[in-house]
Amino acid sequence: MSDELKIKDWLYEHQSKGTRFLQRLVQENSTRGQESGAQAIIIEKCRKLGLNLDIWEIGDEDLINHSAYCSDRKDYSGNPNVVAVLKGKGEGKSLILNGHIDVVPEGDENDWLHDPFSGHIENGKLFGRGTTDMKGGTVALLLAIEAIVSSGIKLKGDVIFQSVIEEESGGAGTLAAVLRGYKADGAIIPEPTNMKIFPKQQGSMWFRITVKGRSAHGGTRYEGVNAIEKGIMIIRQLQELESVRNARIDDPLYDNIPIPVPLNIGKIQSGQWPSSVPDIAVIEGRIGVAPHEQMKDVEKELEDCVKEVCKLDEWLSNHHPTIEWFGGRWQPGNLDLDHPLIASVSSSFEKVKNEKAVIEASPWGTDGGILSNVGNTPAVIIGPGVTASAHDVNEYIHLNDVFDTAEIIALTIMNWCEVYKE
Amino acid sequence: MSDELKIKDWLYEHQSKGTRFLQRLVQENSTRGQESGAQAIIIEKCRKLGLNLDIWEIGDEDLINHSAYCSDRKDYSGNPNVVAVLKGKGEGKSLILNGHIDVVPEGDENDWLHDPFSGHIENGKLFGRGTTDMKGGTVALLLAIEAIVSSGIKLKGDVIFQSVIEEESGGAGTLAAVLRGYKADGAIIPEPTNMKIFPKQQGSMWFRITVKGRSAHGGTRYEGVNAIEKGIMIIRQLQELESVRNARIDDPLYDNIPIPVPLNIGKIQSGQWPSSVPDIAVIEGRIGVAPHEQMKDVEKELEDCVKEVCKLDEWLSNHHPTIEWFGGRWQPGNLDLDHPLIASVSSSFEKVKNEKAVIEASPWGTDGGILSNVGNTPAVIIGPGVTASAHDVNEYIHLNDVFDTAEIIALTIMNWCEVYKE
Incomplete structure (x- = not known):
């Protein structure tokens, strides 16, 4: 069985487990200042996957004094950044997979059909604050890594998974990860793009x-x-x-x-x-x-x-x-359309979806600007979330898109970092 | 010496004391929910004047269920209404003298030249939240009563002094006083009219x-x-x-x-x-x-x-x-221009100021609407405060106007309630 087929099969077999994982993550309200509960779920998952964990509270002087730092938050204690590395065997290109764990406030709770943190599922959609922006994307990243690890596939390059805080308030979490030394040959951020590819992002x-x-x-x-x-x-x-x-x-x-x-x-x-x-x-x-x-x-x-x-x-x-x-x-992002990372992601998309990928400019800024402008790491944005649903009441995500995105990312990892054959 | 001259002399002699009394009252911040400190000063003054005191916490069922009651305040405890009666010898007309003790919030404190509750005095003006609206008016009422009592003048009709809460939030204090039975043949409310007479008030x-x-x-x-x-x-x-x-x-x-x-x-x-x-x-x-x-x-x-x-x-x-x-x-107020109370106040004004009184409609509602519409007590508004300064930063009052108003009110009391001669 080809590696690509192994991934497809593994993801198909693990839809229920993956759905429950996303549901649990959504139920853990992670609005600004209370990210720790959701991060604990992420940490536990990374630990089980055998990744090298780096858990730290951001806010040191290097961060606060950096020109790209912009935050009015006084206290980061108790709500850590998480980075988890799947070490490669060497020589392959490295890839950062970045998701933010913070979600925006739920607004007027009476406008929601269900409790904003219920994780209610109906007609293939999972509802709740943060489903689309962007816990669904983060779960796709972790499913991709888990599919690779569980399928016994080894990689040459490193995969650097990041679950950061503060994206919704200016990106201090990703900036802190960059300043801690996490840079790579490329990065994918699964913000809600309706599975379109966004090489350029509005700042x-x-x-x-x-x-x-x-x-x-x-x-x-x-x-x-x-x-x-x-x-x-x-x-x-x-x-x-x-x-x-x-x-x-x-x-x-x-x-x-x-x-x-x-x-x-x-x-x-x-x-x-x-x-x-x-x-x-x-x-x-x-x-x-x-x-x-x-x-x-x-x-x-x-x-x-x-x-x-x-x-x-x-x-x-x-x-x-x-x-x-x-x-x-x-920061805005501005990746050249002929960058090889776009080709790699597009090719994976076409294999999974049997159609051409749509390439657009994103209507919002992401942490991709910091990764590329400060971390010198070319970043592309593609994720399963519904763009119009981000920050809205009754925010939701199509569960199928989460699994399709997981497969696209797994294939991109194998292509970009290269599979190591003994 | 005529009674009117006694009043003039007494007020002239007691300007410093009257000013200090107003200053102390302004220094006691009486924004909604914290009226008790200022009421304590009023109570002490009425006690010294030998008035019959009635001090009670409003909020009983008769009040809450009254059609003119309109308030979102849940708790009136600890911040009483005060009524103090100077009993007449009988037969004269009665007169309510009504002032509210509550003041509106001070707004952005940085816009004030002095602490909003300093009671700072400069060039004959006393500054602070509530000086004009309407502690200056209330002090004029008390000075008028004190001048009469101290000058040994006896009255036929009752003088019913009221220091009420909640005027700035809809008049529950005055309504409570009406429902407690306080009605009269006329009422004066010294809201800030620039010493104009307002028989009609905007609701x-x-x-x-x-x-x-x-x-x-x-x-x-x-x-x-x-x-x-x-x-x-x-x-x-x-x-x-x-x-x-x-x-x-x-x-x-x-x-x-x-x-x-x-x-x-x-x-x-x-x-x-x-x-x-x-x-x-x-x-x-x-x-x-x-x-x-x-x-x-x-x-x-x-x-x-x-x-x-x-x-x-x-x-x-x-x-x-x-x-x-x-x-x-x-409630709006709408007193006929030929009501004898207007004639009485106008005549007092002319005696004190040697000029004709200006009669206008008030640009704001007062508790006069409740006194007349619910209490059947005809009310007229005249007070020493500066209309434009009410609710404004750097609120102030001209001290001279406080003493002139005290004299006008004392003369009106003597005319309306009639002086009792043994």
């Missing part, structure tokens, strides 16, 4: 705009200046900026994406009292960075946009809003 | 509009529906509603008021994460009710306005926002 940054008003009694609101009204003026100009920035993008990889680099208004907080004029409004959001763009240039463009609004308004021109670049910050 | 109600969106990853924001954007559509329509409602008002008492019945957007909260599309936005505000309007009609007008926005937007027409009428709810 992004978080911003916070603080708008001042002047408080007054609501019954004489004309004596005050409403910070919400002024904030709305800025939001409208930011919507305009999004149109202008996207009109410039002509990369054909973005042809099927309605807004290549979206600007999202994610949060607004203003006012303490219904009958007072609010004196401060805080707007938070995320601006996309195109693969070819520099973060600094995009920062300046947004700052100039806010300055433009201020010019048109007497109050704002005398009370400039402040702009902070805080929290999340994802 | 108001709080509303909360909850707008639903659909969450999604910010990088594919086009897959979601941004609750902030939908909320902004509603805010714009509410601004339109304010224009329409105010264009209808032709009462000459409102001639000098830029917006007779303002609609204030006081608060917005939406989103949990900068890079997620927010799925819910909660907008809170206050709508003014004109003296001649019914609360129910105004509710309906706002609800219809929100329905209109929904008709124009496919998402909103399928996901109607919810509207709640919560918290604050102030």
